[in-house]
Amino acid sequence: MPEIDALVESAIAAHKLPGAVVAVGHADGLVFLKAYGQRALVPAPEPMSVDTIFDLASLTKPVVTATLLMRLVERGEVKLDAPAADYLPQLRGAQQQRIRVADLLLHESGLPAEDPLSDYEHGKEAALAKIGALRLKSAPGQRFAYSDLGYILLGALIERVSGNALNELASRELFEPLGMRDTRFVPPESWRARIAPTEVPDAVRNRIDPRAATEAVIRGDVHDPRALCLGGVAGNAGAFSTAQDLARYARMLLSGGALEGARVLHTQTVATMIEPHFVGEVTRSYGWDERSDYSGLRGHQLSHRAFGHGGYTGTSLWIDPEQDLFVILLSNRVHPDGKGHVIQLGGAIADAAALKHARRPYPASCKAFEGTVQSGIDVLRKDAFASLVDKRIGLLCNAASRARDGARSADVLAAAGNLKLVELFAPEHGQDNQLEGTVDDSTDAATGLPVYSLYGKTRHPTAQMLQSVDAVLFDLQDVGTRYFTYLSSLRQLLEAAAKSGTEVVVLDRPNPLGADRVDGPMLDPDTESFVNYHPLPVMHGMTAGEVALLLNDERHIGAHLTVVPMQNYRRELRFEQTGLHWWGPSPNLRSAQAALLYPATGLLESTNLSVGRGTPEPFSIVGAPWLDGEQLANALSARGLLGVRFMPVDFTPTADRYAGTLCHGVRVELTNADTLAPVRTGLTIARAIEACAPSEFAAHSLGEMLGNAATLHALLAGASVPDLERLWERDLQRFETRRARHLLYPSCAAEPTETVRAP
Numbered sequence: 001m002p003e004i005d006a007l008v009e010s011a012i013a014a015h016k017l018p019g020a021v022v023a024v025g026h027a028d029g030l031v032f033l034k035a036y037g038q039r040a041l042v043p044a045p046e047p048m049s050v051d052t053i054f055d056l057a058s059l060t061k062p063v064v065t066a067t068l069l070m071r072l073v074e075r076g077e078v079k080l081d082a083p084a085a086d087y088l089p090q091l092r093g094a095q096q097q098r099i100r101v102a103d104l105l106l107h108e109s110g111l112p113a114e115d116p117l118s119d120y121e122h123g124k125e126a127a128l129a130k131i132g133a134l135r136l137k138s139a140p141g142q143r144f145a146y147s148d149l150g151y152i153l154l155g156a157l158i159e160r161v162s163g164n165a166l167n168e169l170a171s172r173e174l175f176e177p178l179g180m181r182d183t184r185f186v187p188p189e190s191w192r193a194r195i196a197p198t199e200v201p202d203a204v205r206n207r208i209d210p211r212a213a214t215e216a217v218i219r220g221d222v223h224d225p226r227a228l229c230l231g232g233v234a235g236n237a238g239a240f241s242t243a244q245d246l247a248r249y250a251r252m253l254l255s256g257g258a259l260e261g262a263r264v265l266h267t268q269t270v271a272t273m274i275e276p277h278f279v280g281e282v283t284r285s286y287g288w289d290e291r292s293d294y295s296g297l298r299g300h301q302l303s304h305r306a307f308g309h310g311g312y313t314g315t316s317l318w319i320d321p322e323q324d325l326f327v328i329l330l331s332n333r334v335h336p337d338g339k340g341h342v343i344q345l346g347g348a349i350a351d352a353a354a355l356k357h358a359r360r361p362y363p364a365s366c367k368a369f370e371g372t373v374q375s376g377i378d379v380l381r382k383d384a385f386a387s388l389v390d391k392r393i394g395l396l397c398n399a400a401s402r403a404r405d406g407a408r409s410a411d412v413l414a415a416a417g418n419l420k421l422v423e424l425f426a427p428e429h430g431q432d433n434q435l436e437g438t439v440d441d442s443t444d445a446a447t448g449l450p451v452y453s454l455y456g457k458t459r460h461p462t463a464q465m466l467q468s469v470d471a472v473l474f475d476l477q478d479v480g481t482r483y484f485t486y487l488s489s490l491r492q493l494l495e496a497a498a499k500s501g502t503e504v505v506v507l508d509r510p511n512p513l514g515a516d517r518v519d520g521p522m523l524d525p526d527t528e529s530f531v532n533y534h535p536l537p538v539m540h541g542m543t544a545g546e547v548a549l550l551l552n553d554e555r556h557i558g559a560h561l562t563v564v565p566m567q568n569y570r571r572e573l574r575f576e577q578t579g580l581h582w583w584g585p586s587p588n589l590r591s592a593q594a595a596l597l598y599p600a601t602g603l604l605e606s607t608n609l610s611v612g613r614g615t616p617e618p619f620s621i622v623g624a625p626w627l628d629g630e631q632l633a634n635a636l637s638a639r640g641l642l643g644v645r646f647m648p649v650d651f652t653p654t655a656d657r658y659a660g661t662l663c664h665g666v667r668v669e670l671t672n673a674d675t676l677a678p679v680r681t682g683l684t685i686a687r688a689i690e691a692c693a694p695s696e697f698a699a700h701s702l703g704e705m706l707g708n709a710a711t712l713h714a715l716l717a718g719a720s721v722p723d724l725e726r727l728w729e730r731d732l733q734r735f736e737t738r739r740a741r742h743l744l745y746p747s748c749a750a751e752p753t754e755t756v757r758a759p
Contacts, residue, residue, distance in 0.1 A: 001024070001032055001034075001352065001353075001356060003352040003355075003356070004022055004024075004032070004034070004349055004352050004353070005034075005036075007345060007348050007349055007352065008020055008022065008036045008037070008345065008349070009036065009037075011342070011345045012036060012037040015339075015340070016333065016340050016341045016342060016345065017037070017314060017331045017332070017333040017340045017341075017342055017345070018037055018038045018039070018040070018041050018048075018331075018332060018333075018335050018336075018340075019035070019036050019037025019038045019039055019047075019048035019196075019331065019332070020035075020036050020037060020048065020314075020329060020330060020331040020342075021033070021034070021035045021036070021048065021049075021050055021052055021054075021242075021243040021328075021329075021330045021331075022034055022036070022243070022327075022328065022329055022330075022349060023243040023244070023246070023247050023326075023327075023328040023330075024325070024326070024327055024328070024353040024357055025247050025250065025251065025325075025326055026251075026254065026324045026325060026326075026357070026359065026361075027251055027254035027255045027324055027361060027363075028251075029251070030244075030247055031357055032353070032357070033050055033243060033244070033247075034050070035047075035048040035049050035050045035052065036048060039052050039196050039197075039332075040196070040197050040217075040335065041335060041336050042200060042217065042335075042336045043217070048196075049194070050242075050243060050244070051182070051194060051242055051244070052194055052195070052196050052242065052330070053182055053187060053191055053194045053195045053196065053240050053241065053242055054195075054196050054240065054241065054242070054313065054315055054330040054331075054332060055195075055196070055198055055222060055223050055237075055240055055311075055313045055315075055332070056237075056239045056240060056241055056246075056311050056313075056315050057223060057224060057237050057311030057312040057313040057315055058148075058224075058236065058237055058309060058310065058311045058312060059239070059241075059246075059309055059310070059311040059315050059316075059317055060151075060227075060234075060235070060236065060237045060238055060239040060311075061151050061235070061236060061237075061287055061309060062287035062288050062309045062317075063239065063241075063246070063249055063309075063317070064166070064170050064174065064235075064239050065151055065154050065155055065158065065166075065235040065236075065287065066105060066154075066273065066286055066287025066288070067174060067264070067265070067273075067287070068158050068162075068166070068169055068170060068173065068174065069101075069105070069154060069157070069158055069286075069287075070265055070269050070272070070273050070286065070287075071173060071264070071265065071269075072158065072161055072162065073269070073272075074265065074266055074269045077161050077162075078101060078157070078161055079101065080100070080101050080102040080105070080286075081100055081101070081102060082100065082101055083097055083098065083099065083100060083101075084099045084100060084101050084103070084104055084109075084153065084157065085097045085099070087101070087157045087160055087161055088128075088132065088153060088156060088157050088160065090128045090129050090131065090132030090133075090153070090156075091132045091153075092132060092133070093132075093133065095110070095135075095136045095139070095140070096132060096133075096136070098139070098140045099111075099136075099140045100140065100141065101154075101157070102277075102286070103140045103141050103150075104150040104151070104153055104154050104157075105150075105154065105286045105287055106144070106277055106279070106284045106285075106286065107144055107145060107146050107147050107150060107284065108140065108141050108142070108143065108144055108145075108279055109136070109140055109147060109150045110136035110137050110138040110139060110140050110142070110143070110145070111131070111134060111136060111137070111145075111147045111149045111150050111153075112134060112137055112145075112147065112149065113145065113146055113147050113148060113149070114148055114149065114226070115130065115131060115134060115149060115226075117225055117226070117229060119131075120226065120229035120230065124156075124230055124231075127152075127229070127230070128152070128153070128156050131149050131152060131153060132153070134149070142279075143279060143280070144279045144280065144282040144284065144292065146294065148224075148226060148236040148237070149236075151234075151235040151236035152226065152230070152234050152235050152236050153235070154235045155233075155234050155235020155236070156235070158235070165233065166185070166233050166234070166235065167184065167185035167186065167233045167238075170184075170185065170239070171184060173264070174249075174264060175245075177262040177264060178245075178248050178249060178252055178259055178262060178264060179248055179259075179260070179262075180241065180245035180248055180249065181245065182194075182240075182241060182242045182244070182245050183239065183240065183241040183242070183245045183246075184239070184240060185222075185232055185233045185238045185239055185240070186231070186232040186233065186238075187220055187240045189220070191220070191240075192219060192220045195219050195220050195240065196219075196330075196331075196332040196335065197217045197218060197219040197332060197335050197336075198217075198218045198219070198223040198313055198332055198334045198335055199217075199218055199223065199334045199335060199336065199337070199338045200216060200217050200218070200335070200336040200337070201216055201218075217336070220240075222234075222237055222238045223237075223312070223313050223334065224236065224237035224238070224312070237311075237312075242330075243328050243330050246317055246328050246330070247326065247328060249317075250317060250319050250326035250328070251326070252264055252265075253265075253270055253274075253319055253321075254319060254321060254324060254326065254361065255363075256270055256363075256747075257269060257270045267747075272286070273285060273286045273287065273288075274286075274288060274305075274307050274321070275737070276290055276733040276734075276736070276737070278730070278733070278734065281730075283730060283733055285307050287309070288307035288308060288309055289307065289308060289309050289310075290306070290307050290733070291729065291730065294310065295308070296343040296344070296346070296347055297310045297316040297318060297329070297342075297343055297346035297347055297350065298318050298347060298350055299318075299346075299347035299348065299349070299350035299351040299354070300347070300351055300720075300722030300723075300725070300726070301350065301351040301354035301355055301358070301722060302318060302320045302323065302325070302327075302350055302354055303320050303322035303323055303519075304322070304518075304519075304725075304728075304729035304730075304732045304733055305320065305321050305322040305733075305736075306318055306319065306320040306321075306322070306323075307319055310343075310346070312334070313331075313332055313333065313334050314329075314330075314331035314332055314333030314334060314340060314342045315329065315330050315331065316328070316329040316330075316342070316346045318350055320354070320358070321361065322360075322517075323354060323358035323359060323360070323361075324358075324359050324360060324361035324362075325353065325354060325357060325358050325359070327349060327350045327353045327354075329342065329345070329346045329349055351722075355640050355642070358642060358675055358677075359672075359674045359675045360514070360517075360572075360673075360674040360675065361572065362572055362674060362748075363572065363747070363748040365748040366570060366572055366573060366577070366748035368748075369568045369569070369570050369573060369577075369748065370573070370577045370578075370579065371577070371578070371579030372567075372568040372579060373510065373566055373567070373568050373569050373573065373578035373579055373580060374404065374566055374567040374568060375403070375404065375507065375508065375509050375510070375566050375580060376475065376506065376507025376508040376509065376545070376563075376564040376565070376566060377401070377402075377403050377409045377412060377475055377507045378403050378404045378567075379507075379564055379565070379566065379567055380507060380564050381403060381412055381416075384418070385413075385416050385418055385419055387505075387562070387564075388416075388418075388419045388471065388505070389418045389419060390418065390419065391419050391420070391470040391471050392419075392420050392422050392468060392469045392470045392471075393413060393419055393420060393421045393422065393469060393470070393471055393472075393473060394421075394422065394423045394424070394425060394461075394465075394466070394469040394471070394472040394473070395409065395410055395413060395421060395423075395424050395425065395472070395473045395475060396424075396425040396426075396427065396454070396472060396473065396474045396475065396476060396489065396490075396493060397409050397410055397424060397425070397426075397431070397473075397475045397476065398426060398427060398429065398430065398431055398432070398433050398476060398585065399431065399432050399433045399583065400433060400476070400477045400583035400584060400585040401475040401476060401477070402581070402583055404579075404580060404581075406581065408446070409473075409475045409507070410424060410444060410446070410447055410449075411446060411447065413473070414446075414447045414449075421447070421449065422449065422468055422469055423449055423450050423451075423452065423465070423468065423469065424444055424447075424449050424450070424451045424452070425451070425452050425453075425454050425461065425465075425472070425493075426439055426442070426451050426452070426453050426454065426455070427454055427455055427476060427485065427486050427489045428455040428485045428486070428489070428586070429455075429586050429587060430442075430453070430455075431444065431451055433584060433585065433586055433587060434587055435587075436587065436655075438453075438455060438456045439453040439455045439456045440453055440456055441453050441456065452465050454489050454492065454493075455485075455489075459488075459489070459492055459530060460492035460493070460495065460496045461492070461493060461496040461497070462496070463496075463499070463500055466496060466497065466500040466502045467500070469502060470502065470503060471502060471503035471504070471505050472493060472497060472502060472503070472504055472505070473505045473506075473507055474490055474493060474504065474505070474506045474507065474544065474548070475506075475507040475509075476489070476490075476509075476544065476585065477509050477512075477583070477585040478509065478511065478543070478544045478547070478585075479511075479512055479513070479585065479589060479595045479598055480511040480512055480513035480514075480515075480517075480539060480540065480541070480542075480595070480599075481513070481538060481539060481540075481595075481598050481599045481602060482520075482523060482532060482533075482536045482537065482538050482539075482540060482707070483531050483532055483538070483602060483705050483707075484586075484598075485530060485531060485533075486544075486585070487533065487544060487547050487548075487551075488530050488531065488533035490506070490544065490547070490548055490551070491533050491534065491551050491555070491557075494548065494551060494552055494557045494559040494561065495555075495557055495559070497559050497560070498557050498558045498559040498560075501560070502560070503560045503561075503562065504548070504559050504560065504561050504562070505561075505562045505563075505564060506544055506545040506548045506561070506562070506563045506564065507564050508543050508544060508545035508546075508563055508564060508565050508566050508569075508744070509543065509544060509566070510543065510566070510569060510573065510575055510578050510580065511541070511542065511543050512574065512575035512582075512592050512595040512596070513539055513541075513574075513595065513596060513599070513678070514541075514571065514572055514573065514574050515541055515542060515543055515546075515569075515571040515572075515573075515743075515745060516541060516571040516572050516747065517539050517541050518537055518539055518540065518541035518732055518735065518736055518739070519537060519538060519539040519599075519677065519678070519679045519680075519732070520537045520538025520539050520599065520679040520706075520728065521537065521538065521706055521707065521708035521710075521711040521724075521727070521728040521731070522535055522536065522537050522707075522708060522728060522731040522732070522735060523535045523536055523537075523707035523708065524707060524708055524709055527707045527708075527709075532705075532707045534550075534551060534554070534555070536735070537728070537731070537732055537735055538599050538603070538678075538679050538705075538706075539599050539678065539679065540735075540739070541571075541736075541739065542739060542742070542743070543566075543569075543744070543745070545563035545564075545565060545744060546563075546739075546742050546743055546744055546745075547742075548561060548563060549561065549563065549742040549744075550738070550739065550741075550742045553741070553742065554738070563744065565744050565745070566745070569745050570745060570746065570747060570748045571743075571745055571746070571747045571748075572747060572748050573748075574592070574596075574673060575592040575595070576592050587618075588612075588613055588618035588619060589618075589619070590618070593620075593670050593673075594618065594619045594620060596670060596673055596676060596678065597619050597620060597668055597670060597678065597681075598619050598678075599678035599679055599682065600644075600668070600676075600678040600679065600681040600682035600685070601619045601620070601622055601668060601682060601685070602619060602682070602705065603679070603682035603683070603686070603702065603705045603706065604622060604682060604685065604686060604702070604705075605705065606701045606702065606703075606704035606705050607686075607697065607698045607699065607701040607702055608624060608657070608696070608697070608698040608701065609622055609623065609624050609657070609665075609689070609697075610622070610623055610624060610651075610653050610656065610657045610658045610663050610665070612651070612653070613653060613655060613656035613657070614653035614654040614655030614656045614659055615651050615652075615653050615654070617651075617667065620667060620668055620669075621649055621651055621665060621666065621667050621668065622665045622666055622668065622685060622689075623649065623650075623651060623663040623664050623665020623666065624658065624663055624664070624665065624693075624696070625658060625661050625662060625663055625664070626693055626696040627663070627664045627665050627689065627692065627693055627696075628664060628692060628693075629648035629649055629650065629664040629665050629666055630648040631692050632646070632648070632665060632666050632688060632689060632692050633646045633647055633648040633666045635688040635691060635692060636666060636684065636685065636688050639684050639688065641677075641680070641681055641684055642672065642675035642676065642677065643670065643671055643672040643673065643674070643675040643676030643677070643681075644668055644669060644670055644671060644676060644681055645669050645671055646666040646667070646668060646669070647666060647667045647669060648664070648665075648666060648667075649664075649665060649666060649667040650662060650663070650664055651663055651665070666685075668681070668685075680721055680725065683715070683721045683724060684721050686699060686702060686715070687715075687720075687721060699715065699716060700712070700716060702715065708727075708728065710727055711724055711727055711728065714727055
């Protein structure tokens with residue numbers, strides 16, 4: 001990776017660090033590992049090597065302390081919401097007894113960051129007692145304030161509950177199972193030659209005699225003074241490790257808690273550990289940083305799901321489950337004079353790694369489910385329509401509403417002998433998926449049933465339409481993007497059915513983008529419309545059934561709602577992996593690949609651009625009569641977007657904007673669905689067009705699809721795409737917490753004990 005080479009070598013030349021080891025990888029292994037510069041500068045230069053052992057400093061907090069604590073939580077020996085005083089008798093004051101275990105993990109205990117080193121002169125128990133008696137700087141749970149003392153207490157809590165010394169427990173339950181052979185507290189003398197020295201004390205640094213520096217340089221002893229006073233073993237610092245060993249730990253988390261057959265944490269425990277928690281403008285998870293004043297090392301290209309931590313000595317580990325990526329920077333930036341600086345370097349390395357190596361995680365366990373998915377109509381038919389026996393049924397459907405064998409859902413239900421299909425409803429584009437504009441009522445040719453339009457004179461079922469049915473089935477293929485109207489029709493159906501007492505049954509179908517992908521700005525509540533129907537991000541990462549549950553709950557609709565879940569569906573599956581045939585749900589989404597590009601190019605549709613309607617390639621081409629296609633293609637190619645490439649193209653639409661007019665632009669070719677970031681791609685295209693044709697491009701019109709005033713304002717003010725993404729990152733984390741309550745399907749890597757929640 002020449003980009004990383006240049007970054008590190010430039011920082012070394014600027015004396016920001018003597019040397020470093022950088023590692024980049026995925027759940028299935030390392031893709032980059034390299035040593036740079038010098039391991040030591042005084043008393044004599046030593047070259048850095050990839051097996052150099054580093055003082056991890058505060059990386060000890062998440063990697064060791066938080067991980068071991070989550071193991072105790074998993075076994076039921078510790079409760080996160082319990083008062084820490086239940087496990088730590090040192091917390092005796094009224095304020096201190098209100099501190100929860102979770103508050104210590106999240107740095108919300110109110111404890112100060114540090115205490116006098118003199119408090120450690122009389123041993124560990126006396127030091128813990130003094131910490132436990134300290135006056136709190138704020139009430140527990142009210143404010144984020146980074147505290148080494150909180151993690152010193154957590155280390156003591158782990159020892160008390162487990163009955164083992166922290167270093168011994170870490171070796172037995174973490175380092176050894178994961179094959180982290182060069183990781184431990186208090187490294188032995190035999191490791192000394194490979195350990196990167198840290199600071200040289202001032203008294204020695206100012207001497208000329210190099211032999212004195214040899215004796216005084218900190219090498220093999222923990223740099224943190226409190227951890228040193230505690231014998232080198234503490235919850236806040238003290239672990240030493242290599243880049244290869246940290247990579248094994250990161251791979252374990254990306255793999256859901258296990259590595260090469262060794263399980264350290266259950267999958268659900270990992271999910272709990274990395275779930276975001278919000279205090280003011282700070283986002284933390286249990287042991288990890290996500291967004292705070294300490295997260296400069298994460299850069300701009302990691303997703304909103306990324307979590308990580310840094311260490312004072314110059315260490316950093318960031319993990320991005322959304323992009324199946326980890327980035328490790330290990331340095332001894334404090335050597336020899338304590339003046340080094342690596343925050344800017346670490347962020348730049350993370351960006352370079354993400355731009356080249358980000359990918360969507362796709363567990364090998366997904367293979368077991370490929371080609372086996374049964375949609376809701378298939379499940380209903382297999383169960384002989386048992387839940388609908390003797391009911392009068394309405395069906396909201398279109399030409400893409402089909403069973404796995406290609407039979408129309410309307411025909412499947414009409415042929416059932418134990419229920420009565422009495423009427424059909426049509427969404428936008430009508431029963432045949434071919435109409436643009438308003439849709440009239442009609443009659444279904446095959447069944448002879450009336451078809452009531454929900455995109456004509458009315459957009460919600462009327463009381464008269466519902467009076468002759470006991471239940472209305474919803475069986476439409478959604479495309480996973482907020483500004484697609486079928487789930488807006490679902491909302492209208494739920495609201496009307498709640499008033500009439502009619503049951504709504506959602507026959508679930510896959511999210512073609514993958515039901516594990518959440519991205520884009522949240523819809524501002526005051527901008528709701530039929531197109532943008534609820535505060536959701538552009539990519540909501542849910543199936544239609546899951547969105548129905550969320551709408552019914554969050555809008556307090558109160559409909560009698562049932563979801564018929566798919567069988568064998570897993571969140572990571574893209575549509576082509578389900579084994580289901582793609583029947584275009586609308587005239588211009590003619591392939592699953594077009595659906596993948598829709599969150600990107602569909603963002604641009606409210607501007608004065610053509611996105612290919614009226615051509616053979618809708619949503620795969622973008623242009624206008626006033627654009628220079630070759631200039632735009634070159635500008636976009638230089639942006640380094642993953643998963644797509646851009647080719648200049650001329651085209652003349654036969655319909656929609658610029659019908660009959662020659663347009664110039666780019667063809668957006670999908671090269672890798674795993675690495676495609678659709679919203680980032682759409683905004684990058686907008687940015688490039690604005691640069692190429694600033695006077696012609698109506699960028700202000702992007703607000704109609706974005707639905708987010710802050711994002712539009714920043715975009716018009718010239719903010720970069722990474723800056724735009726940071727604006728909605730916190731909203732996405734909050735949304736994922738909302739979303740989690742309504743998810744019906746597990747991931748491919750789910751524990752065997754996990755089950756799909758039935759409606």
